[in-house]
Amino acid sequence: MVATLALVAPHDGRAQGYPFSQRATMSQDVALTTIKIAYGRPVARGRALFGQLVPWDKVWHPGADSATIISFNHDLLFEGHTLKAGEYSLWLLPREAKPWTVIFSRAAHTFHTPYPGESEDVLRFDVSPVTLSHMETMALEFPVVLRDEATLQFHWGTVGLPIRIKSPYKPD
Numbered sequence: 001m002v003a004t005l006a007l008v009a010p011h012d013g014r015a016q017g018y019p020f021s022q023r024a025t026m027s028q029d030v031a032l033t034t035i036k037i038a039y040g041r042p043v044a045r046g047r048a049l050f051g052q053l054v055p056w057d058k059v060w061h062p063g064a065d066s067a068t069i070i071s072f073n074h075d076l077l078f079e080g081h082t083l084k085a086g087e088y089s090l091w092l093l094p095r096e097a098k099p100w101t102v103i104f105s106r107a108a109h110t111f112h113t114p115y116p117g118e119s120e121d122v123l124r125f126d127v128s129p130v131t132l133s134h135m136e137t138m139a140l141e142f143p144v145v146l147r148d149e150a151t152l153q154f155h156w157g158t159v160g161l162p163i164r165i166k167s168p169y170k171p172d
Helices: none
Strands: 022-030 033-041 069-072 076-078 081-083 086-093 100-105 121-127 130-146 149-166
Touching (some): 022 130, 081 121, 100 149
Antiparallel strands (some): 022 033, 033 069, 069 086, 086 100
């Protein structure tokens, strides 16, 4: 008989290498269209977010690590602009005193830097940010879903960016 001696270190969560920003996935049906989002959720941790951590007037992806991916199985209208069913990465151009630009890129599977460039963009439109209560960990959420319309909202710190969506798909 052979005896084995194992030395076990005390359990320390930091030794596990937990990421600072956790990954999240979500799915929301709007009428007969399923929208799926996968993204990293950075944490504010007392930092000044917009204008410092996230610079003004520079394209940024809302999330951490790998670029935020959004996919949907039927064409959708984002702020009145048609976007074909598919998979895209989501980018933002934050501005201090003007509406922000929302960008959908065909370069879906990419790291969060560098931005793939305008040649990969399939849709750009502007949305005015709103002030909300503080959200410590960044979230992409659907605070409103009504039949064939919804609001996809980016929310981090006290900044919200509500994006109106309409699902015009009807089966034959």
